[in-house]
Each structure stands twice: as C-alpha cells, then as structure tokens.
Amino acid sequence: MAGQHLRIHGLFQKYFLVLFLAVVMPLTTNGLSEAWFGYRDQRTRLEQLLGVEARSAGAKIQGFVDGITDQLGWLVQLPWTGEPDERRRIDALRLLRQVPAIVSLTLIDGNGRERLYVSRIGLNRNESRVDRSADVAVAGARSAGLWYSKVNYYRDSEPYMTIAMAGNRPSVGVVVAEVNLKLIWDVIAAIKIGQTGYAFVLDELGRLVAHPDISLVLRGADETTLAPFREVWEAVRRAGADVATSRNASGIAVAAAAAPVTGPHWTVVIEQPLSEAFRPIYAALWRTVGFLLVGVAIAGLMAYALASRMIKPIHLLEEGTERIGAGQFGHRIDIRTGDELQRLAESFNAMAAGLAESQERQERIAKLKRFLAPQVAELVDRTGDDDVLEGRRTEVVTVFCDLRGFTAFSARATPEEVMFVLSEYYDALGQIITRYAATLTSFSGDGLMLLINAPVSVAEPALRAVDLAVEMQMSVQKLIVGWQERGYRIGFGMGLAMGPATVGRIGYESRFDYTAIGSVVNLAARLCASASDREILADATVAEAVKDKHQVHPIGMRLMKGYDEAFLVYRVAFAERPEAS
C-alpha cells in the first residue's frame, strides 16, 4: 500500500512539474529576455540622455566663457592713436559693470604698451605706457588671437583665470581680462541632472573650477578634495561611449558623462546617482519580476488544479481496482472525463461485471461437482451453461443401494468401527461412481441413490447402470469378506429401475441438490429394500434392456409397498467371487 501511495504521489508530482514547467519556462524566458532587452534599451537611452545633459551643461559653461570673450571683442575693434582714448576708457568701465566676473581689464596698444588698466579693487592706471609685449597673455593673444591662462587660485582659494584677446589687426591691440571664476557658480548651480544630479567643471589639470558647493572650489588645489572628482572624470574617460559609473565624494555610486569646454580646455562632468539614473531600469526590472512571480504563482495554481484533476480519475481507478480486487464485483468506477480514462474505467467496470458473472458460475460449478460426476461437472463448466440442470422430464435409470444389517452393527460397534466401515465402503463406491459418470443425488448413512442418463444423456443407460451395479456389488462383497473376518455381520443389496422421471435442481440459495422425482425412484428404492445381501434387483425395463449382455433372472412377481399391483422382479447375475471368475 505504501508503495502504491508513493507511486500515486510521484505521478502527481510529475504532472505538476510538467504542467508547471510548461507554463513557467516560456514565461520566464520571455520575462528574462524582455528584462534584458529592456535593460539594454534603457541603458542606451540613459547613455544618450546623460550625453545630452553633459553637452547641455558644457554649452552653458561654454556660454559663460564665450559671453566674456564676446564682450572683450568690443574693446579690440578700433586702432589706437597716440592720444588717450577716453571713449575706450568708458567702454572698459561699462564692461566691468556689465560682466561681474571680470575683475580687471588691461588694454594694450599695437606696440605692446599698456594704455589703460581698470579694476574693481586696485587703482586704475591711464596711459602708463608700460611695455607689456613680453607678458605671456599678450604674446599668447598675439599669436593665437584668443588666449586662456591656466586657472590660478588667488590666495589658494578663489579661482581666477586670465583671458587675453587680440583684434583682427595688430594696431587694435590686445585686451587682457582677469576673470573671477567663482561667478560660474550661478551657472553651475542652475544645472540640474534629474532630481539630485549636478555638474562640475575641471580644468585640464583636473582641478575644480566650478561646483554647486562653492566651498569645495574655494579649498583651492587641495588634492584630497579633488581626488573623488578626478576619479569620476577618469571613469568617464575610461567608459568611452558607455555610461560611466563611479563613486562621488560622498561615496554614492553615480552615472557620469562629460563634455569639453573648448578654449580654456576644461571638462564639464555631470553626475547623477545611479539609483536615480537607473530608477526606470530598476522599476522595469521589478515590474518584470513582479509579473514573473504572479505568473509563477498562477502557473503553480493551474498546475496544481490540473494535476489534481488528472490525478482524481486515476485515484478513482486505483480505488476501484482495489475494491474489485478485494472481491467487491458490484463496485463501479464512475469517471466521466470523456477520454481514455473514462474508457479505461468502463472496461474496468465491464471486467468487474465479467468477474462477478464468472465467480457466480464458479460457485455454481462448485456446487454441481457435489452431485455430478467430475466429468459432467467439467462439461457444464466448459460449456459455461448449466441449462442441463434445469428441470425436465426424461428417461432415467435409478440405482439404490445400501448395507444390510448396518443399523444393528452401528448400534453395537464403536463409532470408530462405524466410521471405518463407512469410509472403506464409500471409498470403494466413490471410485466406481466416478468412473461410470453416474449422478449421485443423495446419500444418507449407508444408502445411496444414483441416476444414470441425467442430467447428461448417455448411450444405453440401462446397461451402464447394470455394469455399475455389478461392479459395485463385487467391490463391496470384497470388503464384506474383510468385515466378516472382523466379526461384522453386514451385507449389501441393490435395486435398479428405469423409467421417466422429473429431474432437476431442488433446494434453496446455496443448498441446491440435483434429484429425480417419479415412480421409478420409488420403485428402485423398493427393489433395493427387498434385495438381500449379494443381490441386484431390477425392474422389467432394465432387465429387458440388458438381457443381451447380462444374465437376468426373473424371480417372480413381488408386491411392492406403495404399489397396488405386483411387479415382475429380475435379479442380475454376477460372479460372486471375482477371483474365481
């Protein structure tokens, strides 16, 4: 039983697993591929977005620088004369007012002489005519047109830069402007990347030029302050076209991109916390995971329900076969799945019905064997038809026999002796009855009644009956010799009669007997009763039928009990001592 349960359990698991996997595997494959491609698309989009943000931030910073150079352009348009240029002085002062980032302006004429210096802090100088042609700024502007100095930190704190610009011809001179880069703060602080992302500017040496947190810039070229910013910049350079990821000064993982600022050779780096930049990606991934989990749960439920449904008829089949196996042939398996299982159940049911029928017949046959000769019983069994046992009227030979003096013997003898005698007696008779395929209808004590020609017809029933009787008489007489030696006074007589009788099964339920009813039975019984030891008495019909094969001697008319008229009775002759004959 345990093994069976294990198997059933295993089948459920198998079904469940197969169904579950059938749903989950494509679902998972789909979900994972979707997540992967979604991730790649999102990453590409993020990359583009960050690139755009970086270019936009770069353009803003470029705008700040270009705004200054554009303004400076006004001061190098007209050629210098030998006279002081009041007009240009006013222009320079106006420019100081217009561009707050410019701290001071130096105007140099075509000969490299300083003509004007105006400052917010220092004293202005007019027409000092100092030779400035050797200044790097002036030389730079003269050779390149536009010259940017490296960023320098005033008193190690405030970032400054010098911009020098030459006009389109030497005579218009050069303008040199000191620019306080702290004012980029207004621009850089206004740049926002997403929710919390921001931009910062590094110069070509990787020093901080601008940052929304001005205090970081004011620390000057402080290596520990600059290190994390350089690290982000390095990450951007390494990443190439891909999204660069790094950790910022606060240790937060960030996605970063950069854009160059041409002219001063700066780099604008933008960074956005990864958690924020990848939020859409994470959201999409979580969504996919959510759908997958829901899908898996549904698949599990479906697989469970389906496997249960598939298992249920198999359970029913199992239970049904168990009950049928236990002998409950009346049990029917009720499966209405409309498929092979239903067909299987139906064939089980048919089998159970067949088994029930078969068992019934077996029982019947077992009963038949009690009174039929084994051969006949087998015949009935083989044909599977016990119609022969049905009641009918037929010509039969009835044989009666019993022991003489048995009642007196049994009264005297011990039970062991009685049973010994009966045992020998029936052993001997049983073999003969079987051999002659006679039907034993009843026996009681020492008497027997046999039928020939019923239920199965035989050829020459009378002859067979007489042969049977002779053999029986001879066989018993041999026993009697032995019994008499022991001192038992027992004889054996027989009576035969032939005639029509009603034969068939009588009785109830399992207590059926096969018997014959008719005067021929009475006659045979009477003949037996009147037969003495070693005598086989037969009626005229029998005698007539066997007279060619056996010696039959009429022994006169006898009046039988229960009959009004006397019958002619015959005695069948037989060799009294078989050894002698």
Added chain:
Amino acid sequence: MRRRDALAWLGSAAAWTLPVRAQTPAMPVIGYLAPESPGPFDSRLKAFRQGLADVGYVEGRNVEIEYRWAEGQYDRLPVLAADLASRQVAVLVASGGAPAALAAKAATKTITIVFEMGGDPVALGVVDSLSRPGSNLTGVSSLSVEVSRKRLEFMHDLRPAASSFAVAVNPTSPTSGSQVRNLQTTAEALGIRLHVMNASTAGEFEAMFLAATREQAGGLVFTSDPYFAFRSTQLADLCFRYSMPAVTQSRDFPMAGGLMSYGGDFAQSHRRAGTYAAQVLNGEKPSNLPVQLVTKVELALNLKTATALSIAIPPSLISGADTVIE
C-alpha cells in the same frame, strides 16, 4: 535649485527630527552678535535670514536666534560674546565687522563662529588661511576694506582739481592702520595730499566735518568701518549741512542723501553668512568651509546730491555705477 531643495529638505528633516532626538533644547539656537542696534541692521538681518532659508532654516520654526546688540558701544562686544558662548549656542554668528569677529574668537574656542566682516580675516589674525580656516572660525569677507583706496580714486575723479582730501578714520578699528597706509600710497600715486581725521564716536563727527571744511579738502573719504557704515543717515545729513562731497562704503549713504558709496555688497555677504551658519547647524565642520570673499563690489551714486553740490559727475563714473539715484 535642486541642491538647495535637497539641502532644504535635509534641513527641514533635521528640524523635524530634532525635537524627538534632543528634548532640550527643542530647536538649535544661533547666537547672533552685532555691534549695532536692530534698526540699522534690519536689511542685513533680512539677508542673513534669506541665507538660512536657502538651507531650510526658518527662525521660530526650526531654529531660534539669540540676539546680542552692542548698540554702537563696540567695547561691550566681548561681554556679549562671552554671554552667548556661555549659553552654549549651536553656532555663534559675529556679524558687522572685525570687532565682533575678534570678540567672538576671544570668547570661545569650541563653538563654531561664522563671521561677516569687511577686512582681510587672515591679516586680522582671525583665521590662518582662506581655503583652510582651521580652528573654529569661518565666514565671509566683503572687500570693503581693500577697496577704500578706490573710494579715494573715485573722489579724485570727481574733484580732479582738488589738491587735498580728508580721510575719516576710526582709530579703534583694527583695520584703520592698514587702510591709512593704503590711502597714503594711493595719494602719492595720484599726487594729492591727505588730511587724516579721527572719529570714533558720533560726537566727534561734527568736529571732523568742521576740520575738513577748514582744510578746504576736495572731499571726505571714509575708511571702511562698521561704525561709519551704520551711521549713514547722520553722515549724509552732515555732508548736506557742510556741503561736503563724501564717499563711504555703504550704499545706505547715497540712499540717505550722501553723494557716493563704494564697497562690498552687504546683502551678499550677510546672506552667505546665513548659509554658512545653516551649514554648520547641519553638522558641517568649519574647517571644511573656506572663507568666502564677496565677489560683488558696488558703486552707488546720488545725482541729486551731486547737483546740489554743483559737482559734475563724469560719464565714465555714471556708466560704471551699479546704482544711480536721480
């Protein structure tokens, strides 16, 4: 401003959790030390509160401010600073000049001090360096002291014919010596003479104007000093009475009828001081907050006064002015 929003959020979050975290005091307290009375400080306080609000602190909601006013008596500043220090305020703001900053520095070595002044904090010995202030001080410096020579230059531009100018100096100011030296150098460069006149109390103003008039000075140049800066109205009245063209550091002066001013933008410096104070409340160490120099130096002119004084202001000056009162 995302960053400001973030900071504001942080600030408000901190304020929100503070009463839970620390039962006493319920709110952080800023000690505010000022050399003057609340009246003339009103515009400065507004800027200061603006700076606090940039980081998410609002007085009365998530921060308290304990004020100490010296009412113009600068010698009271050390006592007031010590009083604030003894109250263990979260941050001590020394506003309105070097005297307050020095008084605060003397009062405590542990409480973070955020100063607002016009002088050079390194030269005055308040901090060691601008980029790395060290110790427990940081703050904002306007460029007012540095540009006092520019005031003389502008006055010279206005009165190019004058051969001498009067210079008003507060001898009690820690920056007076360096400013006078600067101005002397400038005078030499410009080829003019200076009459240095001392005044450390309001009562000496009258005498100073009398002396300047007597010396036939082309104009009166005020050195950078909070005591002068916060008495703009009084000085403007005196200028009007003595028909004396004058220039001070504070925009309040031309607004009150004075001729001209040139100096650091106090709105900017006080606002930045407020921001720094708020950052200190947020736990930032003063050593991580470099001293800020105000970038904006503004020139203000009152054309009405110029007309009344029969002074023709050259167009270069007008075009370079940030504020012109007509």
